[in-house]
Amino acid sequence: MQSNQPEFMGIDTRVVAPDVEGGKAVLIDIREKDERAREWIPGSVSIPLSEWRSADLAPYKGRRVVLHCRSGNRTVVNAPLFVEAGFSDVAYLQGGIEGWKDAGMPVTRNRKAPLEIMRQVQIAAGSIALAGGLAGYLVDPFYALIAAFVGAGLLVAGTTGWCGMARLLAHMPWNRQPST
Template sequence: MTLPTIPPAQAKALLDQGARLIDIRDADEHRRQAIPGAANMPLSALQPVSGHPAVIWHCRSGMRTAANAPQLAAMSGCPGYILEGGIDGWRSAGLPVRTDAKAPLEIMRQVQIIAGLLILLGVVLSLTVAQGFVLLSGFVGAGLLMAGATGWCGMARLLAVMPWNRRAA
């Protein structure tokens, strides 16, 4: 079973009639940018949704919701839909989006930035200081390979406990 995709204007009309909007992105992504009124229910913590005229699922671009449509459909105890284009499509349609510029970047973006910097640093140091620094680039590349193969990222785990990523109590 799959879910139909609806444009932002139709989603807004359903929300005005009492539909529930659910953001399936991780909490760090939701904190940084969200559609006002959207509940956050990451894919890893999905629960059945019922008791509403409809449920509308969304992510950033619509790719995650489309890829997980069967799982989302199974959690929809009422008519379910996918927001076309996700939060990006919502914003492009001129609808309001709440942004918290003070919230830290999403963990995966932090991983990409740090990994890219470490690889670049390893290459530059191996060319200018000592060839052995190329091992730094190899180590980071191996870590990224393992993260992709296993779904476990040590750098993401480390970044998640950094002070700037902790919620204020």
């Protein structure tokens, strides 16, 4: 049985770049704001996946929509959401922003922006687990419970999608957006 839903496909940077630059296609960055704050493709539009249902998509109807994330994996999974929202010409940027950079295309960088929350979680969790493991080995086996606690937190985050450490880190002063 054939579906009436439009198809979506991956598209190479070199193929889509002229259409984006010429206004024939709109490049939509589906990464979260903390990811985009550090690096983005000039002229791309930010519609984070967490906000896309409430976003005003009307200005992009009737144009080719090319979605991108960091590596392309999220766009492959989520491009059907845009098809379901009524877009008839949806594609995803193969390789995401990393593929864009690999093709020698320009990106804008803000090195003063904090690292993405999930990278901060990885650094903090890894540091705490390492310290707990070392203290458990060198000082007292009781300290190994620190590493077990961090491991349990990561297990909960991975299985539920809720990460307490990410929520805590999001409220740290270096992650607060300046008021404008």
